[in-house]
Amino acid sequence: MIPLDPGFGDRFDRQFRPACQLYVVSPPAIVLPDFVEALKAALGGGPVAAFQLRLKDVSDDEVLRAAEALLPICNDHEVAFLLNDRADLAAKIGADGVHLGQSDGAIAEARALLGRDAQIGRTCHDSRHLAMEAGEEGADYVAFGAFYETTTKPSQYRPGPEILSWWTVLSQLPCVAIGGITPDNAAPIVAAGADFIAVVNAVWKHPNGPASGVASFASVLGDGTA
Ligand SMILES: Cc1ncc(COP(=O)(O)OP(=O)(O)O)c(N)n1
Ligand SMILES: Cc1nc(C(=O)O)sc1CCOP(=O)(O)O
Numbered sequence: 001m002i003p004l005d006p007g008f009g010d011r012f013d014r015q016f017r018p019a020c021q022l023y024v025v026s027p028p029a030i031v032l033p034d035f036v037e038a039l040k041a042a043l044g045g046g047p048v049a050a051f052q053l054r055l056k057d058v059s060d061d062e063v064l065r066a067a068e069a070l071l072p073i074c075n076d077h078e079v080a081f082l083l084n085d086r087a088d089l090a091a092k093i094g095a096d097g098v099h100l101g102q103s104d105g106a107i108a109e110a111r112a113l114l115g116r117d118a119q120i121g122r123t124c125h126d127s128r129h130l131a132m133e134a135g136e137e138g139a140d141y142v143a144f145g146a147f148y149e150t151t152t153k154p155s156q157y158r159p160g161p162e163i164l165s166w167w168t169v170l171s172q173l174p175c176v177a178i179g180g181i182t183p184d185n186a187a188p189i190v191a192a193g194a195d196f197i198a199v200v201n202a203v204w205k206h207p208n209g210p211a212s213g214v215a216s217f218a219s220v221l222g223d224g225t226a
């Protein structure tokens with residue numbers, strides 16, 4: 001199982017916190033086998049910590065087929081493979097983890113299906129309360145968003161970077177920032193302490209292709225010094 005490792009090691013000290021890392025989320029619809037090549041290109045474009053397969057309005061069979069094609073690519077690149085929404089399918093395909101929204105089931109049930117080493121992420125919108133709840137329920141990371149306007153998934157929630165700085169003082173649990181993030185607007189989020197920034201369009205709709213999309217974040221992810 002490939003961990004989603006924020007890089008704290010055994011020393012949790014936000015003074016020496018590791019660099020923010022890229023968490024690439026798939027488009028809601030993909031075409032195989034084209035997307036196999038697109039994912040290979042993206043993961044070859046620069047360091048990526050995790051990939052999330054997030055397909056919407058497709059059958060279970062299509063999710064399974066896509067996962068079967070894409071999981072080995074993530075394994076080859078040592079990138080954690082998480083499935084969106086469905087802990088049952090994540091267990092079936094041997095994913096490294098699952099991302100659960102507030103309506104995607106209990107963390108304890110996902111843990112029972114996926115085991116101790118799996119990475120379970122929880123959407124927390126702009127809510128400090130939901131983040132603390134997710135931590136208490138055993139999530140492996142909390143996700144805040146949408147930080148900026150996005151066409152991928154319209155959101156009524158708009159946290160500011162301060163929720164990240166608040167969280168990083170309070171908790172050792174990694175935090176993910178998502179929603180409309182691009183290399184041009186990521187700096188305040190990285191500075192506020194996001195352990196991961198999760199992106200869709202900035203990678204898959206990059207005018208020069210997904211490898212350039214990933215590469216375009218290199219200069220904004222920081223070097224880990226606070
Ligand atoms: C890393 C990450 N953060 C948030 C989400 C959103 O999850 P959810 O609220 O369940 O919405 P959908 O993605 O299912 O539409 C995510 N997928 N990944
Ligand atoms: C999947 C998702 N969840 C969000 C949340 O706020 O929880 S925003 C979002 C879409 C992220 O896509 P892009 O990088 O193209 O804006």
Ligand SMILES: [Mg+2]
Pocket residue numbers: 084085099100101102104
């Ligand atoms: Mg969901």
